[in-house]
Amino acid sequence: MEKVLGSEAVLLSLIEEGQDTIFGYPGGAVIPLYDRLYLKQDKIHHILARHEQAAVHEAQAYAQITGKPGVCIVTSGPGATNAITGIVNANMDSVPLVVITGQVGSGFLGTDAFQETDVFGLSMPIAKWSAQITRAEDIADTMAKAFYIAVSGRPGVVVLEITKDALTSETYFSYKKAPVLRSYAPYPEINQEEIAHAAEMINASERPLVLIGHGVLIARAEKAVAEFVEKAGIPFGMTLMGLTSLPSNHPLCIGMLGMHGSYASNMLTNKADLIIAIGMRFSDRVTGKLNGYAKNAKVIHIEIDKSEIDKNVQTDLSVHADLKTALSFLTPMVEKKNHKQWRAEFDKYYQMEYQQVIQKDLHSDNPLIQPGEPVDIISQKTQGNAIVVTDVGQNQMVAARYYGFKLPGTFLTSGGLGTMGFGLPAAVGAAIAQRKLPVILFTGDGGFQMNEQELGTIIQEKIPVKIVILNNSVLGMVRQWQNMFNNKRYSQTDLINPDFVTLASAYGIKAQKVEYRHQLNEAIDEMLNFNGPYLLDIVVDKDMKVMPFIAPGSAVDEMKLS
Amino acid sequence: MENTEETAKKYTVVVFTEDKVGLLNRITIVFTRRHLNIDSLTTSESEVKGIFRYTIVTKCTPSLIKKVVDQIEKLTEVLRAFSYEEEDVIAQEVALYKVSSDIFKHDRAVVESIIKNANARVLDRGQGYVVIEKTGFKSETTKLFEDLKQFGILQFARSGRVAVTKPMKELEAYLKELNEAAEKSNQIRKWKLSN
Numbered sequence: 032m033e034k035v036l037g038s039e040a041v042l043l044s045l046i047e048e049g050q051d052t053i054f055g056y057p058g059g060a061v062i063p064l065y066d067r068l069y070l071k072q073d074k075i076h077h078i079l080a081r082h083e084q085a086a087v088h089e090a091q092a093y094a095q096i097t098g099k100p101g102v103c104i105v106t107s108g109p110g111a112t113n114a115i116t117g118i119v120n121a122n123m124d125s126v127p128l129v130v131i132t133g134q135v136g137s138g139f140l141g142t143d144a145f146q147e148t149d150v151f152g153l154s155m156p157i158a159k160w161s162a163q164i165t166r167a168e169d170i171a172d173t174m175a176k177a178f179y180i181a182v183s184g185r186p187g188v189v190v191l192e193i194t195k196d197a198l199t200s201e202t203y204f205s206y207k208k209a210p211v212l213r214s215y216a217p218y219p220e221i222n223q224e225e226i227a228h229a230a231e232m233i234n235a236s237e238r239p240l241v242l243i244g245h246g247v248l249i250a251r252a253e254k255a256v257a258e259f260v261e262k263a264g265i266p267f268g269m270t271l272m273g274l275t276s277l278p279s280n281h282p283l284c285i286g287m288l289g290m291h292g293s294y295a296s297n298m299l300t301n302k303a304d305l306i307i308a309i310g311m312r313f314s315d316r317v318t319g320k321l322n323g324y325a326k327n328a329k330v331i332h333i334e335i336d337k338s339e340i341d342k343n344v345q346t347d348l349s350v351h352a353d354l355k356t357a358l359s360f361l362t363p364m365v366e367k368k369n370h371k372q373w374r375a376e377f378d379k380y381y382q383m384e385y386q387q388v389i390q391k392d393l394h395s396d397n398p399l400i401q402p403g404e405p406v407d408i409i410s411q412k413t414q415g416n417a418i419v420v421t422d423v424g425q426n427q428m429v430a431a432r433y434y435g436f437k438l439p440g441t442f443l444t445s446g447g448l449g450t451m452g453f454g455l456p457a458a459v460g461a462a463i464a465q466r467k468l469p470v471i472l473f474t475g476d477g478g479f480q481m482n483e484q485e486l487g488t489i490i491q492e493k494i495p496v497k498i499v500i501l502n503n504s505v506l507g508m509v510r511q512w513q514n515m516f517n518n519k520r521y522s523q524t525d526l527i528n529p530d531f532v533t534l535a536s537a538y539g540i541k542a543q544k545v546e547y548r549h550q551l552n553e554a555i556d557e558m559l560n561f562n563g564p565y566l567l568d569i570v571v572d573k574d575m576k577v578m579p580f581i582a583p584g585s586a587v588d589e590m591k592l593s
Numbered sequence: 594m595e596n597t598e599e600t601a602k603k604y605t606v607v608v609f610t611e612d613k614v615g616l617l618n619r620i621t622i623v624f625t626r627r628h629l630n631i632d633s634l635t636t637s638e639s640e641v642k643g644i645f646r647y648t649i650v651t652k653c654t655p656s657l658i659k660k661v662v663d664q665i666e667k668l669t670e671v672l673r674a675f676s677y678e679e680e681d682v683i684a685q686e687v688a689l690y691k692v693s694s695d696i697f698k699h700d701r702a703v704v705e706s707i708i709k710n711a712n713a714r715v716l717d718r719g720q721g722y723v724v725i726e727k728t729g730f731k732s733e734t735t736k737l738f739e740d741l742k743q744f745g746i747l748q749f750a751r752s753g754r755v756a757v758t759k760p761m762k763e764l765e766a767y768l769k770e771l772n773e774a775a776e777k778s779n780q781i782r783k784w785k786l787s788n
């Protein structure tokens with residue numbers, strides 16, 4: 032066997048893992064790695080982002096669309112610290128990434144050398160696993176372990192810090208994928224008693240409610256969940272991250288859960304007598320005030336991460352398992368039902384929401400365009416055949432509420448961390464991951480400006496991202512809270528913006544500004560039909576409030592319609 | 594729901610881990626994130642070579658300790674984590690007291706009877722000092738501290754708790770379970786990949 036450089040060992044590991052597309056940004060500590068990458072361009076396509084945070088978001092979106100772990104390479108010091116937001120964002124939303132950061136030579140560790148930051152230390156509370164590699168011969172084994180840990184069980188981010196000398200010294204290379212580790216059994220064995228007990232509780236329930244979280248998409252359990260709810264006739268709500276698990280127009284779907292979710296799903300959470308939570312973590316954005324949550328319900332929690340069970344909501348029965356496996360045993364044991372009366376109650380609440388909120392959001396007589404309108408039009412024109420990406424704020428909530436999703440995994444958003452600036456890079460990553468479906472970004476003017484430099488990545492990679500800025504010239508969501516809770520003291524939420532059309536044209540990206548409702552339809556058609564990237568700057572009503580809304584500290588059934 | 598009525602108790606958390614850099618940090622971060630103080634922490638190699646044992650004493654509510662233990666056990670390279678209430682542990686601490694040798698000149702009888710009654714012993718005598726050692730419960734080492742205080746204590750150091758627990762299987766048995774769980778997990782993983 033021939034020896035290879037540490038740098039080559041990294042790249043050979045990536046090839047062993049089937050990674051042909053990676054994201055990153057070079058710098059001193061990783062120059063040796065980029066040097067070897069130059070010689071492997073035929074096997075590994077590297078996307079040069081314009082900022083390390085964006086590179087990580089791009090890798091995250093790529094991972095979510097392809098189902099493979101995303102890979103990102105950044106240099107030591109500022110490269111690594113810039114990547115931190117992206118790392119936390121992906122880890123909180125359980126997306127598998129392997130982030131490789133450079134580090135100064137091992138002899139300089141701990142000496143405050145140029146561009147030395149203790150990334151291994153920084154990564155501890157924010158990553159699923161991390162390791163510092165100081166010897167070339169440890170690279171292959173550590174990379175194999177990293178990919179396995181990132182993607183298995185509840186996925187997450189692995190950070191590998193590799194010292195410069197490890198990259199530049201020689202080693203023998205041999206690779207063994209997915210090593211079995213005794214300290215890590217990501218897929219627990221099914222306990223048949225728990226399943227039987229769950230089936231009993233479900234069969235005895237008169238007002239059951241299913242809550243679907245991101246875990247369903249991660250476990251590829253969409254079909255298994257569909258079979259389960261359809262057989263048992265149980266209405267289901269989806270968390271923000273769980274959206275697209277089943278189509279929005281599914282007859283049993285009662286909408287999104289939580290703070291800006293549907294009126295029906297929240298109001299009736301406290302009328303249910305049984306809650307079956309599948310692959311979700313009862314985040315505070317879903318539960319509202321905890322001691323006003325699920326007041327009349329027993330709770331069954333099916334979840335692969337044991338530390339999530341009984342963390343926020345006390346369960347009556349927990350099933351610690353891979354969702355697909357658990358459901359494959361559970362569904363045959365539940366009785367066929369349709370819960371007609373119970374389901375009819377949801378319709379009543381939907382009617383109220385329609386009259387008081389949806390009507391105003393989508394068919395407004397206000398002369399100003401409401402942010403929901405472009406979402407609704409694009410939804411009708413694309414019929415769910417698109418990947419929808421959002422930034423954070425009002426734009427995110429209206430997209431989640433009004434786009435009609437059809438295909439699993441076609442909605443990318445920042446859930447746990449709520450990272451403004453996520454949208455544009457995530458759209459880039461999604462467009463690089465596939466070319467079949469158009470990628471449509473809904474972003475605020477504030478969040479767009481947090482990573483607008485990625486327009487550069489778009490032109491370099493020639494990717495046809497459709498950017499829709501819902502431009503209200505304010506930090507809309509914060510302003511909404513100021514309006515509701517701070518007596519309209521709009522502190523630091525007004526923005527003087529650049530002309531986004533001119534900005535796009537500086538990058539050679541086609542763009543158009545829309546100020547009036549009658550222009551909308553045609554402008555959207557032009558954007559969707561254009562072969563290439565396109566930016567649509569839509570001036571929308573800054574006084575629109577995302578409703579309905581559970582105020583912080585309120586219970587789910589205290590949700591307000593206006 | 595967090596039960597706000599619950600009162601905090603003393604817990605001994607025992608953690609078994611692989612021998613890996615950084616684990617101590619990752620374990621203590623779980624406590625810091627929950628705003629818990631660590632009263633004492635000791636670590637040593639366990640009865641099985643290459644496996645380390647952490648003994649951590651903290652005060653918190655019963656429902657919180659379960660969450661903390663689950664979050665520790667979730668860390669890759671942590672093998673198992675357990676929590677025990679006071680009645681389930683047999684624990685000792687070692688305390689060392691450095692005093693001036695002068696006190697043996699002036700109050701010899703009193704000092705020697707304090708040492709004897711405390712079941713302590715003289716560990717070392719040097720130029721101008723004497724080191725006394727006492728192994729026992731924290732209340733006992735504290736009592737000896739109070740008794741010696743009147744004579745002046747030059748240095749005092751006390752170890753963290755070392756503890757064995759009443760209800761625990763042998764580590765080898767846990768390792769066997771872990772190996773089996775990892776194998777089964779791998780089978781499920783392969784089933785998922787092929788489905």
Ligand SMILES: Cc1ncc(C[n+]2csc(CCOP(=O)(O)OP(=O)(O)O)c2C)c(N)n1
Binds near residue numbers: 425450479501509
């Ligand atoms: C990085 C970051 N900084 C601050 C916030 C707090 N925040 C949440 S929503 C929001 C306003 C977003 O404004 P804009 O991007 O214009 O979107 P809009 O709500 O108007 O649609 C802010 C500042 C955040 N989520 N992320």
